[in-house]
Amino acid sequence: MKKKHVRTQQPEIDRRTFLTALGWIGVGLSAAVAALGNLLYLKPAVDYGPPTLIRAGKPDEYKEGIKEVLENDRIAIVRDKKGFAAISVTCTHLGCTVRTSDAGFECPCHGSQFDNDGLVTGGPAPRPLDWYQVSVAPNGELEIDKSVKVTPGTFFTM
Numbered sequence: 001m002k003k004k005h006v007r008t009q010q011p012e013i014d015r016r017t018f019l020t021a022l023g024w025i026g027v028g029l030s031a032a033v034a035a036l037g038n039l040l041y042l043k044p045a046v047d048y049g050p051p052t053l054i055r056a057g058k059p060d061e062y063k064e065g066i067k068e069v070l071e072n073d074r075i076a077i078v079r080d081k082k083g084f085a086a087i088s089v090t091c092t093h094l095g096c097t098v099r100t101s102d103a104g105f106e107c108p109c110h111g112s113q114f115d116n117d118g119l120v121t122g123g124p125a126p127r128p129l130d131w132y133q134v135s136v137a138p139n140g141e142l143e144i145d146k147s148v149k150v151t152p153g154t155f156f157t158m
Contacts, residue, residue: 083155
């Protein structure tokens with residue numbers, strides 16, 4: 001007995017149907033990529049900024065009457081008879097870095113001038129330089145908290 005070969009007939013796809021299907025697949029992939037992009041856009045890209053707690057070394061490292069500028073942190077550490085203070089060296093006019101002078105601080109960009117306490121004595125600066133809270137960390141180093149502003153003239157005593 002001879003076996004019968006049963007041939008399954010597959011439908012042939014013409015060129016037009018194939019290109020139409022390929023086009024719809026492309027549209028579907030594009031929509032999926034766009035949806036994924038929109039979902040990723042909704043996730044916030046958070047930048048917490050620089051740290052607010054700064055370790056400034058041992059208190060013995062600072063000489064009385066000298067303003068030591070920590071350039072990377074944009075603060076000046078002042079040791080006085082009253083104690084320690086941390087004063088911002090960011091100009092309150094447009095954010096330039098002020099430099100120390102005998103009279104206090106001066107902005108090289110727009111000419112604002114500040115006295116030794118950071119109070120405005122001339123120029124376009126609208127307000128005094130910020131003062132930050134100073135404390136001593138458990139390891140004995142000075143610690144400046146840039147997230148806590150204090151009244152100008154506030155010194156930390158040990």
